Amino acid sequence: MTYAARVIVHTDYAGEGLTEAALAPAPLEQVRRWVDAARRRQAERGDVPEPTALSVATVDASGVPDVRTVLMRFLDARGPGFVTDLRSAKGAEIAATGGVAAALTWPAMYQAVRFRGRAVEIGRDEIAEYFTGRPWGSRISAWASHQSIPVADRATLEAVYDRYAALYPDTGSATDVPLPDHWGGWRIDCAEVELWAGRRNRLHDRLVYVRVGPGDLADADAWEVRRRQP
Ligand SMILES: Cc1cc2nc3c(=O)[nH]c(=O)nc-3n(C[C@H](O)[C@H](O)[C@H](O)COP(=O)(O)O)c2cc1C
Incomplete structure (x- = not known):
């Protein structure tokens, strides 16, 4: 028997699914509904930790993909956004190709949202x-921290931290530490937003808003809904 066959537990996804009739006319409202539901569920049942944890995939100049998790810090009609070190590996990859994909995944709710687009x-x-x-x-x-760059050891990192802590002491003011030029973030200007809802027998629902014209995530005319096979 293979390792996988011995350890995999097959869980049937008993989610309620998602219908075209229940879907919001534009992606922003639909994504917000699900994010709000994930937050509520975490508050009530505690089984959706970090409900805005967003897996962000990028591609480097040679076409090699990369992925990491960040927190979705913005969600408005311009797209989901996150903050980070602009000099990081993800920053270099975004500078090289501009393409980005991201996913919010809530296994306890049998739901996921997937974004594809360009980083802005x-x-x-x-x-x-x-x-x-x-x-x-x-x-x-x-x-x-110069994110993604190697460091000799933990002590070196902490020594640099202590240096900046001495330079910009905590005065209780919001402006006691200046904003570094290298710290910023990106939004995803979406071409597609997919809502995935797990159902019994792996016959899941996948409803995808595909961009068909100009407009933002709140503009229903910019999107067409397609159902994809699971
Ligand atoms: C739950 C979670 C949340 C995270 N949030 C962020 C974040 O908001 N911004 C960030 O730069 N890194 C965040 N990280 C760290 C990233 O996963 C990653 O290590 C870092 O951004 C460097 O990625 P890169 O070298 O591919 O650029 C988070 C990690 C986890 C597990």
């Missing part, structure tokens, strides 16, 4: 506003 850098004003709301230690780490 979030404006500095919005980033500055968001940055000031972060805890002081997180803002210090934004200076101390």
Whole structure:
């Protein structure tokens, strides 16, 4: 017997599914409904930790894919957005190809949302506003870490952190740590938004908003809904 055959537990997905009739006319409202439901469920039952954990896939200049998890910090008609170090591996990959795909996955609810599109850098004003709301230690780490670059050991990293902590001491003010130029974020300007709902016998529902014209995620005229086979 293979390893997989011995360890895999086959769980049938008993979700309620998703119908065309129940789907919101435009993707933003539909995604918000599901994100709100995931947050509520986490608050009530605690089985959807980090409901906005977003897997973000990028492709480097040679066509090699990469993926990591971030937190979805923005969700509006312009697309889902996240914050990060602009100099990171994901940053280099976005600079190289601009293509990005992302997924919110809530296994306890048998639901997932999938976005595909182009990365658009979030404006500095919005980033500055968001940055000031972060805890002081997180803002210090934004200076101390050059994300994705190797470091000799943990002690080296902590020494750099301590240096910035001394440079920008915690005064209790939102502006005691300046916004680093290298810290920012991207939104996904979506070409497709898929809602996946797990159902019995692996006969799941997949309803996909496909962009058919200009407009944002709140504009129903910009999208056509297609059902894909599971
Ligand atoms: C639950 C979770 C949330 C995370 N949130 C973020 C985030 O919001 N921004 C970020 O840059 N990294 C976040 N990370 C770390 C990333 O997964 C990743 O290690 C980092 O962004 C470097 O990725 P890169 O080297 O591919 O650019 C998070 C990791 C986890 C597991």
